[in-house]
Amino acid sequence: MFRRLRLQFITIASLAILFILVFMVGIINTVRSFQTEQEISKVLNTLSENNGSFGKTTKIETNQGHEIPSDSFRFFSVTLSGDKVVSQDTSHTALINDEEAASYALTVSRLTNNLGTIREKNINLSYQVSKVSKNKVLVVFLDTSSYYNSSQALMSLCILLSLFGFIFFVVIVSALSGIVIRPFIRNYEKQRRFITNAGHELKTPLAIISANTELQELMTGENEWTKSTNDQVARLTTLINSLVALSRLEEHPDIVLQDVDFSYVTEDAAEDFKGPVVRDGKSFLMDISPDIHVKAEEKSLFELVTLLVDNANKYCDPEGTVTVRLRQVGRTRKRARLEVSNTYKDGKAVDYSKFFERFYRIEESHNNKENKGFGIGLSMAQSMVKLFKGRLFASYKDDTITFTVIL
Structure with missing residues (x-):
């Protein structure tokens, strides 16, 4: 019984810490993902406002207060008129050529979302489509692989630390669980000893009462008083035996089946x-x-x-x-x-x-x-x-x- 109680304590405590760890990992990565999307949107807006370049902007400030030089970003832009390419600029990236840039621009221009991310050639390309005139749209692309790789690294690190923390916590709880349930064990043992000892102590006066009643019946015969006494003695004896039997039954949880x-x-x-x-x-x-x-x-x-x-x-x-x-x-x-x-x-x-x-x-x-x-x-x-x-x-x-x- 105590082994089962100990296992239940360890299980409940472990599930509680697991829930907390999962919740914390979820919150951290959700906040980080939100910040990443904000930073990407900020860079894309700057590119769109300057017709596919950073213009006079030399630095981009992140949500953490850091400044990133604008020439460290890899991006390209394409201007479309319907399905025709009007102009394009791929000079700020060496990974995408003009044909690929035009193909990506035509693909995202047909999508319903003006802001999003596509993955091509193992590169995450975040895009923004904006209208520059009545018949022309500007599509700017930003290589955001570093952003998403950073988010993935954070997620992996959080999961790894949470796993080690969970294992450490389970080990500690398992080692200390015996101390935690020790008061329950002592109380249970005191209760069991009390029931057993009280049962044995009560049997002696009950036996004396029963013997005295039998003697009284031999001398004066059975009457309603002696019959009532015998009934109550038998009733109390049955109760004591039942309590002792229940106590002994709970002493042997590992009975051989x-x-x-x-x-x-x-x-x-x-x-x-x-x-x-x-x-x-x-x-x-x-x-x-x-x-x-x-x-x-x-x-x-x-x-x-x-x-x-x-x-x-x-x-x-x-x-x-x-x-x-x-x-x-x-x-x-x-x-x-x-x-x-x-x-x-x-x-x-x-x-x-x-x-x-x-x-x-x-x-x-x-x-x-x-x-x-x-x-x-x-x-x-x-x-x-x-x-x-x-x-x-x-x-x-x-x-x-x-x-x-x-x-």
């Missing part, structure tokens, strides 16, 4: 309740598919079926029906599905999410004379199902409450 015939165990456990259910005027139905095997511990599995059927019998309506159904489900992964249900017409307003809490009973009535349980059985059943790495849940439909076990 073996192949068990679930069909045989279910039929054997449910058959014991057929007589009591019928005597109470209720119907008892069993629909158990044969030869269904699961990984479990046979004694605990028998106890699980017993707890569920006993609970169904206790809370079944008078003249109602208790049903035990076992079948195999799943196409690729075969799993066993056990359903124990009983008719319960007043169950529409019940909060089924609380059914597996310790000491919870319907209407939270601890002095319910009709149902004499303690609210521990379903909690024990859930602990057993967890040991078997399965699921247990409750549902209500058509005046029937159903407890389903998936193994």
Whole structure:
């Protein structure tokens, strides 16, 4: 149990730091991308305003306050009239010739966007189309490979640093997780020892009370007072045994699971309740598919079926029906599905999410004379199902409450 708690702590902490790192990397690169687009747009605007050159502009200021000499940029421009090239200037770049420049200009002039980026010959060319007269347009291109390479380098560096940071954080959290959950371990061990010790200490006075009551009955005969005392002693003894059993059950989360015939165990456990259910005027139905095997511990599995059927019998309506159904489900992964249900017409307003809490009973009535349980059985059943790495849940439909076990 503590190993699982430790793993959950490490997982949650790791997911939290991973989310923060991804968020930070996303923000940094988004801001950098926005700044890059602004700088490119600034240079293109300068070129367009000066008819494809920098004119008297000798330096371009970046968003970070740095100045870049205008002669360090590689660019070219083409003036078009319809589909005809009027003029072009490729003197500021050695990578693009006149034919390629004209072809690129005609291509982007037909696009709907007047501002964008194309990639040709492994070069990022950002362009801007502007109208210079009624029939002429100026298309300026700027080699922005260095901008995008810088952005890509920043992205790679952020991802690499985040990866190393995440691994370092996971290592640190894994090393310190034992210290973090140590208070929970101590509290749990104190609680477990208290339940076990209190159970043993209470058994002695209960045994004395029971013996004294038996002696009193031998001397004066049984009466309503001695009968009430014996009933309460038996009730309290059952409660103590259930608490100790639940505590011991939670002590062994790494129980060895073996192949068990679930069909045989279910039929054997449910058959014991057929007589009591019928005597109470209720119907008892069993629909158990044969030869269904699961990984479990046979004694605990028998106890699980017993707890569920006993609970169904206790809370079944008078003249109602208790049903035990076992079948195999799943196409690729075969799993066993056990359903124990009983008719319960007043169950529409019940909060089924609380059914597996310790000491919870319907209407939270601890002095319910009709149902004499303690609210521990379903909690024990859930602990057993967890040991078997399965699921247990409750549902209500058509005046029937159903407890389903998936193994």
